[in-house]
Amino acid sequence: MTPTIPGFTQQHVPTNGITLNAAVGGSGPPLVLLHGFPQTHLMWRHVAPALAAEHTVICPDLRGYGASDKPADTDGTTYSKRTMAADIVALVRELGHERFAVAGHDRGALVAIRAGLDHPDKVTHLASLDVLPTLDMWDVMRGTSAAVGFHLYLMAQPPGLPERMIEASADAFFGHFLDIWTRDPAAVPPEIRAAYLAASRAAVPSIVADYRASAGIDLAHDRADREAGRRLRMPVTVLQQDWGAALGFDAAALWSAWAPDLRHITVSCGHFMAEEAPDEVVKAVRDLLTR
Template sequence: MPPTIPGFTYHRVPVADGVSLNAAVSGSGSPVVLLHGFPQTHLMWRHVAADLAADHTVICPDLRGYGASDKPADTDGSGDGYAKRTMADDIVTLAHALGHDRFALVGHDRGALVAFRAGLDHPDTVTHLACLDVLPTLDMWDVLHGVTAAVGFHLYLMAQPPGLPEELIAAAPDAFFGHFLDLWTNDPRAIPADVRTAYLDACRAAVPSIVADYRASAGVDLAHDQADRGAGNQLRMPVAVLQQDWGAALGFDAAALWRAWAPDLRHSTVTCGHFMAEEAPADVAKALRDLLAR
């Protein structure tokens, strides 16, 4: 059995036709939903979730296509079934099923893209929004250029039509997913052996759905962001963004990119690696508490 978050109760909640999400829940008080990133599961929140559960109801799902949640097939190769709009709708339905009409939403990496989309599509439902170590899809594609784009090689690989990406990744899944676990952390101790094994096991079983999630970001997700930008839509709730200093490394102003979407923004950079909820959980928990107090 994969590890679980101690003290949390696990639920399996239907959110769409043929799709149920695995979710860990604990605590009481105003609800906070925590969405994991790639190549992880809800377990990435184990430290932060335990902290917040002291005075909040904390919900940690596995996203559609990841972990122990259902993984519907991307039957037409469009990625539409893994559009962030669809995945955001999953999370709203999940929270409602658990009794919460309004909630704060926090996402890391891929989960942050789902959270971002939920904030735009469901502004009366999402009370506060935090996005960790990501740029909105439209801005992400804009800033990647030249040799610096090599840092995002996996984005281009998984954007390809169905077939080749899945075959290549499935041929050496532990090497592929393990590469990011190794490269993106500044402190390998932050992901102990049992958790690393759980991440790799989960990814190995989810190659097609993970690829479909990324493929959507080169298609339908980008189109949704472009439509919102054209319409002048913005995030109306208080927003916090924590990320590594990508701007200094790649030559752009990350805070300015985020502020175009989020007028009520607090943007800060971190010195830890990408997996900040595991490498610096106390700092992340404090930042989230500061956001929730706004």
């Protein structure tokens, strides 16, 4: 049986020319939770029920992931964060809401950031879990420390080779990140790991296209925003491991250039903090939503 988020219902919602799978629960002002790599909406299984006490919580699978549609990338824009952010705005509208708060982890955080930049009239609050904006991510990746991001460079290559390499050993590839990015292995139990691997195995081309966009069109969009002085207008909370210090940069300073109303919090856990430190994530999101 496929795992689910307790108390949430699955909905398949037509939006922006595709259909997104979303788990929806609770009532009140809308809060969207966006998953990362190599995960699905299930990563929020501890956080979402707690936040559903005060909010309508919407946990979609991003386009190209999980049980959401996986259109072919025909022009390099299909998996741009601009397109994926438009998906989320349309999803929330289809569910009956115009404005929403959003928290994203990893790839989902990049979608949340783009939603905040492109749709400031729609996004009321924004939380980012353990990622840097695309422009800054590429700027800080240098020297031997960049080895931790080898997958970014692999999936940035032109279509063909990355997909074939990953498909040839998909479980080993995706499982590698579940292993090395988790400080507490028990945080991703066997049934959840199996669900993540099965979903990722079935989505290699779209996952690669998502990452390829970050080395291309997403980077161009961030540069244009930086040159125009465009920033996130809403209250922003960033939860991050201490890898900024380990890699030789000040993550809070990088984030402050994008978010004037910023709270930057260091969390002592692995990358998958919604699964390893859900109570801290819930508290941070609740505090954000009071600002």
